[in-house]
Amino acid sequence: MLRLLHHPLSAPSRKVRLQLAEKELEFGLELEKPWERREAFLRLNPAGDVPVLLAEDGTPICGAWAISELLEEVHPEPSLLGHSTLERAEVRRLIGWFEGKFWREVGRNLVEEKIFRRLYGQGGPDSNALRAGRANIHAHLDYIAWLTMRRKWLAGERFSLADIAAAAHLSVVDYVGDVPWSEHEDAKLWYQRVKSRPSFRPLLADLLPGVPPPPHYADLDF
């Protein structure tokens, strides 16, 4: 069976979990705490970061992008990247948006600061970073709304890895209570649709000891 080394509040880990579940692939989930820098884990992935997918024979596939592309190559149906070159370029553009721009402008400032700094022993959150993250998130929610007013899903007519990447990244910010849903009704409607998919359910059950999510986090009618 496939095994995924992950952390519950790692957005790239969540992206891979959603992709595996959407493809109805069975996999085991193993908690990894990258800040512990376990020797055996560093041998699998010298970058020291999750997610790492272990193939049936134990071969490690490291990094969310490598894993996602490999899963599409080996298990092409249902396709989450799209059927034409241009569809795939659009899906990959939006994955890049959320893994790159969203993470730099929002996720890093909120989730890294509130959760991972402490776990890595770097102290508490920086208030300037929190302020920046909370200011920056509005433009991203507006962009999601703009896209979903023109398309059924973020990258087009089909649910894709673009929706998965966006929802994975938003879901960890939602866990720390920093998504202003009440000000972004259209983005919220899109997120409700993603959140209602069976693939999403296990993510909503994740709990970080000592850091409970806000009450609306696991609620489908938030």
Add this chain to the structure above:
Amino acid sequence: MLRLLHHPLSAPSRKVRLQLAEKELEFGLELEKPWERREAFLRLNPAGDVPVLLAEDGTPICGAWAISELLEEVHPEPSLLGHSTLERAEVRRLIGWFEGKFWREVGRNLVEEKIFRRLYGQGGPDSNALRAGRANIHAHLDYIAWLTMRRKWLAGERFSLADIAAAAHLSVVDYVGDVPWSEHEDAKLWYQRVKSRPSFRPLLADLLPGVPPPPHYADLDF
């Protein structure tokens, strides 16, 4: 003809230029200054960042990852991703290493601080960031050496996008004079091999007005 909107000190732009040149594709190069936030550019790429590749019919392909994967799909030979699923996973792992980890730990701290902060009107470099970037680069050069002692090129027996991504990211740090080559002989030997390829020559001729590179930058026997 293909056109690439780029900035000379953007490592992802350099990655795409090298890939296009290795595939012997003709393309026009157009300087974009993302900090000017040109309306026409933001319509092409709402993320506001380079590189953007314009197809023959003007369709924009945004983001280095989307562009690289599209070029491999449309122009598969010579393959720069590898011929098997596992080869491609290894190439993509290493691209992720340099576009992600290296950028976060090194490039951001040196090139963003020394060059782009000023261009974006955010003032001069932060000395803590410079110190962190200069400390962090050693582990990356050691890792390059470790790989090239076991393989002909970074990802295996063939020159690939892994070498291209690594060299693109190192080359902009080299432009600002912060690669300690003399302490990393094996990494330097690998970089010399990449730097000697015809695809690399145009990058070495790039000049940023008012910010000359160090004398060794364009020298093949540095």
